[in-house]
Amino acid sequence: MSTRLGPLALGRSATVAARQSGTRAIRYGIRSSAMAKSSTSYQKLADELREIDSLQGISSILSWDELVVMKPKSAESRAAQKSALASVLHQRMTSKALGDLIASAEREVDALDAFEKASVRDARRQYDRKIKLPAELAKTEARLGSEGYQAWAKAKESGDYAVFKPFLESIVRLRQEEAAAVAPDEMSYDFQIDKFERGMTAPRLKEIFDELKPGLVDLIKEVSTATPLEIHHHLRGAEGGATFDPEVQASLCEDVMRKLGFDGILSRSLHPFTGGTAQDVRITTRYDPSDFISGVAGLVHETGHALYEENRPCGPQLGLPVSSALSMGIHESMSLLFERMVGQSEEFWEYFQPLVEEKFEHMKGVPASAYYDAINQVKSSNLIRVDADELTYPLHIVIRFELEQGLFDGTITCDDLPERWNELYEKYLGLKVPNDKEGVLQDVHWGSLAFGYFPSYSLGAMYACQFFAEAERAIPRLRGQIREGNFEPLRAWLTENIHSKGSLYPSADELCEAVTGKKLDPKIYLEFLREKYRKLYKIQ
Amino acid sequence: MSTRLGPLALGRSATVAARQSGTRAIRYGIRSSAMAKSSTSYQKLADELREIDSLQGISSILSWDELVVMKPKSAESRAAQKSALASVLHQRMTSKALGDLIASAEREVDALDAFEKASVRDARRQYDRKIKLPAELAKTEARLGSEGYQAWAKAKESGDYAVFKPFLESIVRLRQEEAAAVAPDEMSYDFQIDKFERGMTAPRLKEIFDELKPGLVDLIKEVSTATPLEIHHHLRGAEGGATFDPEVQASLCEDVMRKLGFDGILSRSLHPFTGGTAQDVRITTRYDPSDFISGVAGLVHETGHALYEENRPCGPQLGLPVSSALSMGIHESMSLLFERMVGQSEEFWEYFQPLVEEKFEHMKGVPASAYYDAINQVKSSNLIRVDADELTYPLHIVIRFELEQGLFDGTITCDDLPERWNELYEKYLGLKVPNDKEGVLQDVHWGSLAFGYFPSYSLGAMYACQFFAEAERAIPRLRGQIREGNFEPLRAWLTENIHSKGSLYPSADELCEAVTGKKLDPKIYLEFLREKYRKLYKIQ
Structure with missing residues (x-):
């Protein structure tokens, strides 16, 4: 309550125009588009x-x-x-x-x-x-x-x-x-999962993760005994000693973002995120002076979220529930499809390598394959989920899912939790947890009342893989287009098949079936990982 | 209505912490401070x-x-x-x-x-x-x-x-x-004025402007027949040919702003303005590559607004009507006190001249007096209010006040308006108005329904002068402190006497009386202008 003066009213060249702009614009506002x-x-x-x-x-x-x-x-x-x-x-x-x-x-x-x-x-x-x-x-x-x-x-x-x-x-x-x-009428853990991943249940998750788990554990063993990759010294981060001016990184990211088909607002923040609204989507990333690839990866990830945000049902559906994101897992699938299937591909770096050379003199002559190796190397023995790579990440999630399930069905108590946590890290990842700080206390979620939230991260990775495989069938030259910097056919396919469907389907599995002909199938994801990492690590 | 995911939930290093932060912070929120x-x-x-x-x-x-x-x-x-x-x-x-x-x-x-x-x-x-x-x-x-x-x-x-x-x-x-x-019970024009300048009336404004008008008209005549100032070629704007990198101007303005005692957010916008809230004050300015002084002037002006915004009654009064700005004129007085009494003083440029030299190589050796001349020169024959200088600006306001008064008391009709406008420009400023675009149509205010708004601009200039004169009495070394870059005593005096009073007094005149011992007295302003411009233009 105040006679607060409008911002322009305080301005040096004060006008009162700003006071009226809202009133003026509303005449052309989205209200009228609802006349279906x-x-x-x-x-x-x-x-x-x-x-x-x-x-x-x-x-x-x-x-x-x-x-x-x-x-x-x-x-x-x-x-x-x-x-x-x-x-x-x-x-x-x-x-x-x-x-x-x-x-x-x-x-x-x-x-x-x-x-x-x-x-x-x-x-x-x-x-x-x-x-x-x-x-x-x-x-x-x-x-x-x-x-x-x-x-x-x-x-x-x-x-x-x-x-x-x-x-x-x-x-x-x-x-x-x-x-x-x-x-x-619902199981209480199912109800938690459903908040983030509507239509998903613990039994269905168990089915998915039980399929995924043994395959992953085996593949990680194969990779961990293979010869480690040789990473180009400029791409070794702080250890390599090369530096990348954050201002120049920002300009590189701006270029990559527009090339991918998003022309919203890009800013910096402590952690990359996508915010704003469907008609005003804003993304952020961060720039590590010793590692420009992580800034680009963050940018590509958020661009995937951003394209989902701005291409969901519009016109008469804008602002209505059907224009909401279907689920946390589908949102994550849209970002991971860009981050992993596109941004971690060799074709992506073949296209952007000349631009990187242009921005950073000392990257001259570093081949695209070196970028590919650097961005895909598996870093063994990481205890912390948020720092995990593509291959080990899902096991961090499976562990949390199994623990949450136990807490809700009463087979695990809060007294047992740290011990059970450490057992599972040893069992699935072969890692000894030295203390609870790097163990059961590492994530903010439970203290923030969020249970059933973790699975969506890995569901997203699997949906991303299954959607991309379908896109490759629908767009035969897809990888060639990426190599040419032509991202529009992929963007259009995603918008037509996924973005524009919003929350039309009552579950991610139903969307997945409509798009790919079947529900989420972890075998597709496992097969993708096996092929990719066996080739990368030259495993027979 | 949606299951919109929170921005952090979409982030690459997604956490749910952000969802909770509001809830957490509220415990320490301003609510509890209201227990007076x-x-x-x-x-x-x-x-x-x-x-x-x-x-x-x-x-x-x-x-x-x-x-x-x-x-x-x-x-x-x-x-x-x-x-x-x-x-x-x-x-x-x-x-x-x-x-x-x-x-x-x-x-x-x-x-x-x-x-x-x-x-x-x-x-x-x-x-x-x-x-x-x-x-x-x-x-x-x-x-x-x-x-x-x-x-x-x-x-x-x-x-x-x-x-x-x-x-x-x-x-x-x-x-x-x-x-x-x-x-x-009020005169209808008084009611309009009161919206922006509470407690002010048309008769009181007439009294003030009738005192101001003849003195100003005479002084402008004196200056217009004096020898024009020699402006250093680097300070002649586009005509002079010197350029000033906007990035460097931004860094200069950031330094000046902090030195003046404001550490909020500085951005760029088409027109400089002060926005945000009392606890989150934000200012903007703009950078003309050919004229760094106008960017600094905009910055100093907005800093004056910003200090008023953030130093009004806080604690238990925060967010209540008494913590609002008293009036548009008082707000403008706080910005103009900084812009004109401080930023257009020789002492100000004596202090900041070395910083300008540091930022702009080509300004080496340009003395503070050259800045003073450039920023204070009277540009004759300007038809446009927003481009007018300190000396002629009030007459643009007087003209609009007299026309508005006539429109409301019926002595002027909308048919007469352009003709009456042109007559007054000739009478008070000696200017021929060539067309309505540069005449009666130049300001956005009337089309935006704002009548009674213009007088506040000039009231602000007069209050600024009267307040500053009082500050000089209360702080004998004030000008010396400005020369030393010590703005804190002035800021503290303004906060104690004006900012912290908020809307305690029911009118600006009553605040003015409490601070300076008398209501607004245009003679103080006229005397200031006479002394300043006669000295600047070497008029006997």
Whole structure:
């Protein structure tokens, strides 16, 4: 509440034009594009959902700003802003008015097309989940969200699991009670998984991971006994001694990004991420002065997310549930398809090698194959998930999945957890965990109340591989096009088959079947890895 | 409405920490600082006002983003976001609940301190103005805000006043009807002025400008017949041929800004402005490759605004009406005090000249006096307000004030306006207006529905001068300190006497009296200008 003066009003060449621009632009706003067929009830629901989506979009812009622009000293006021907006959103998303609009639209659902039906379906799903959560549990969740994170951070800092354990117990209990209240017919761990990976269940995950696990374990053994790759000294990072001016890296990344077909906003942040909204997608990466390849890899990964963000259903579907990302795994598949299938390919570096030479004098004469080796080398014995390579990463995930499953079905207690963690690291990765800091305390997720989140990372890698294999069938010259720097056919194929489908299908497996003819098949992924790494490491 | 994944959730090193950070930070949030004395009713009102302020803060961040970061292609979705937020804000600011909270706090007003009383007073003022506006007028305002601007832009483009005239007539009528509905006891032009300059009236403005006008007209005549200044060729802008790398200008401006005592965010935008919120103040400037002084001047001006923004009442007053800017004129006084009294002084350039030499090789040996001459030279015969210098600017304002007054008291019609405009330019500035584009159509304000806005610019210049004179009395070595680059005593004096008072006083004149012992006195300003320009132009 204030007579706060608009920003332009304070300007040196002050005008009042800015005050009006919102009003002017709204006349051409997205509202008018919603004039499709479909029922009146649906249109009323869509209007409300779009307005809620706009408010959520504001929240996304604030988050981007917080990580890219805002100074730490403004954290308190930003927290107050986010809290005020969250409370407005909560009220809107749980209002009786919204419930009535959904019910009316459901009564006229036969008049709707498939995309509209999907929006009504997901509006109902989200609304019910919100209103079924008892107020008492919501309070506990808010409290534990704060206390659990702090206890985890403190425990990790000191390496003392005992500091975290009582909070972890409360968090598991909270998540079980939440599932019992909101989805009493579901297994409580399935309910957690479904938050991030809708339609996915623990039994289906077990089926997938059981197929993946032995193949991976064997392949990692093969690679670990093969002759290590010779990495070009300029590509050995800090150890190699070469430096790459971050400003020049930024200009290289800007060029790569546009070439891949994204022309949004690229900034820097501590960790690369994709933010903003469907019509205002923003990505970030970071530049390590001793390793330009990691900056490019981050950029390519985020570009994959960005293309998914901006190419989901638009027009009359814009801002409606069907235009949301289908799942965390599908989002990750879109980034990993670019990062691994494209950015870690030899063809990619054959195309970009001359550009790298142009930007960095000392890279003259380094062949594309050297880039390929550097970006794909398997680094053995890494205890930390976030630093793991393509080959070992899924086993870090399998371990977490098996532990979470045990915690939720009661076969593992929080007392056992560190020991069981260490056993699995020895069993699957042959690694001895020296302490809990590098073991059970390494990830932020559990302290942040997130269970069932880890599997999506590896599901993404497998979907990426299966989608890319299908794209290669559909676009016979795909690899040749990548070598020529022509990424448009791939982008168009992804948009047509995946991006533009949004949340039309109720699960990633159903999307996968529509695109590739079958559900997720880990054999495709295993076969890809075997072929790639046996060739790279010259294994017979 | 969506299962939109949080930005970090999409990140390459994805964590879920970001989702929780808001929740964590709120525990230390500004809410707890509100535990002052005062009544319970007041605290409830304050809580609601702070939440509204947080939502308004979001709107400020979005505006900054729009002018600094956002791509034009995102304009539609941003318009939808702003519209959604505006409608939430309107609902909150006109709610019966807020009205009840204000009424309760008013009943216990005797228990409050002066700052709290001011917040209740201004909450009432703002609430009443909003709820008294008939819905029909609010609709007309929204429509004319769009159509009026467009008609003005079209008229300016073609130089055809007739295109704008019917809209201008509607806008004047709208503003008269608004005043009649909301403040029936006030003169309708006074009501317009009061929106930007609370407590100010047309008769008081007339008194001030009548004192200023003849003195200025005479002084401009003196200067225009004096020998023009010799400007160093490197300081002649495009005409001089010297260039100044914008990157280096940005680094110079960053240094100057920190030296002046502001350590917020500095960016670039088309027009310099100050944005963000009290705890997250952001300024911008622009860099002309042929003229680094204009970039520095913009920076110094915005720094003055920024220091006012971040040093207004904080602690328990933060986010409440008393922490708002007192008026547009006072805001402008804080920027102009820095721009003109500090940044256009010889002492300022004596201090910064070595830094300029360090940044720009070719400025070696150019004395501080050359900067002083360049930044203060009077450019005769400028028809355009925004390009006018310190000496002629107030007459551009006086002309607009007299015309607005005439439009509202009926002595001037929209038919007469261009002719009357041209007469006054001839009378006060001795200038012939060749066409309406450079005449009556030059400013965006009227097409944007803003009447009573212009006077604040010149009030700001006069307050700045009177405040600075008082600061010189209070800090005897002030000019010496500026020469030494010690801006802290001035900053501290401004914060103690002006910034930290926020909207405690109900008018700028009352603040001025509290600070300087008397209301705004244009004689002080005139005397300052006479002394400065007679010395600069060696007039006896």
